[in-house]
Amino acid sequence: MLSSLRTYWDRLRAGRIAPYRAEIDPRQFEQALENMFIVEKLAPDNLRIRLAGMKICEMMGMEVRGMQPSCLIDEPDRTRFGRLVNLVMSEPAVVELSLSAQNRAGTYRASMLMMPLRSDFGDINRVIGCTSGGGEIFAAPLAFQIDEVAVSPVEPGPAPTPTAAQLPDIEAKALMPGFAEPASSFASAAPKLRSIDGNPNAPSTPRGATKLRVIDGK
Template sequence: MLGKGGNDHGIVSMTEREKMRRLAPLRQVEAYWHGLSAGDRVPLRSQIDPRGMEDALEYAFLMERIAPTMAKVRVAGSHLNNLIGMQIAGMPLSSLIAPSERERFGQAVQHLFGDPAIVHLTLTAEDGFGKPDMEANMVLLPLRSDFGDLSRALGALITHGRIGRTPRRFLITGIEVLPVMGQGAAVSAPVGTDVAKPAPAFREEGTPFRHRDPAAMETKSFAPRRDHLRLVVDNDD
C-alpha cells in the first residue's frame, strides 16, 4: 500500500518477492554447500546428506566428471526427470541443454572442476509445438571424491513455466563463474560471449556416455524418505 502523498518507500515488489520464492530451492542447495565447505575447501561428495536440503531435493542432482567439458548425472530429483521425460541418471547433464549451446555449457563445466568454481546459469527453454515459454536457473557446485580429486558436483535446476511436451532443452542467456578457494574475483560471461577455457585440472579422460534403454536404467532419485537417503549418501565409487 502506498503511503501518504504517494510515497512508496519500503514497498517490496511482488515480482521480486515471487522471484525470491521461486529461487528458494536453489538458494537452499547453495547454502548447504557453503555450510559444508570449511573455509575455502571444497566439500567431499561423502559429506552430502539429503536431509540437509530436504525441501529442495526435487530440484537437486549429483554428477560426476567424465571428460574435461562433460559430466554425467549420477542422482537426480524428480523435476529433472520430468523435464527430460525420462530417467536422467546416467545421462550427461548437457542433455538438458540445446545442442547449439553445449560448447559454452562445456566450458562452464570445465571451470567448475578446473578452477574450481561455482557456476550460475540463467536459461530459457527452446520453444516449439506444445512447448510453452519457460525460464530456468541452475547452480553447479564442485565436490571432491573420497580420493580427493575434483570430479563430483552438486547442483540444482529450477524452472518457471509449464513443462508441456518433453524433452525440454534450454538456451543459455547468462553464465556467472565464481572461483572458490580464494582464486580471484568473479568472471562473468554475457550472452554470446564464450567463457575462457582454464588449464585442465586432470589429464585422464572419463568414460564416454553410452546410451541405454531408459526402461533398463536403474531408478535413482532424491526423496525425503529416510530409506532412500542412505542410497544417496553412499552412491559413490
C-alpha cells in the same frame, strides 16, 4: 531453493575449496532433491550424470542418469555448457545460469546452480547442481538455451564459527571416516600382578598324583 542450497554448500565446506561427496546430507535440503543432479568426471572428455531428481527427468521426458550432462541443454549451447561444467571443477568455481526453453506450452524459464564436490580421495571431480523452474506447466522434453552466465571463483577462507545447534553434528563427524572410533594403541600399560606365596586352600596331596611305596629289599 538455489539460495538455500548454496548456503548449505558454503557452510559445509567450512572454508575449504569444496566439501566431500560423503559429507552431503540430503535431509538438509529435502525440498530441493527433485530438482538436483550430480555430475561425475570419469575422464577429461567423459562426464556422466550420476544422480538426477524426478523433476529433472520430467523436464527431459526421460531418465537421464548415466547420460552426458549436455542432454539438459539445447544442441547449439552444449559445447559451451560442457566447458562450464568443467570450469566448476577445474577453477573451481560456482556457476549460475539463466535458462529458457521454447516448447508447446510457451517459453519456460529456469535457473541452474552448479558447485564443485570432492571425491572420497580428495579430487574435485564432481558437480552438485540444481535447476529451479518458473512453474509446473511445460511440455517435455525441454531443450534449454543459455541466456546468462555468472561465474564466482571459490576461494579458501577461515572456517565459520559453529553455532550451538551445529556442535552435536560436528562432534559426530569427528569420528569419520568410516564412522569408526579411534583405534587403541598397541603400547598399553603392563597388567597389574600380585604375588601370592603359597595357597592355604591347596590339598596336602596333589590331585591325581600317583601313590608310590618304596620297598627296601634285596
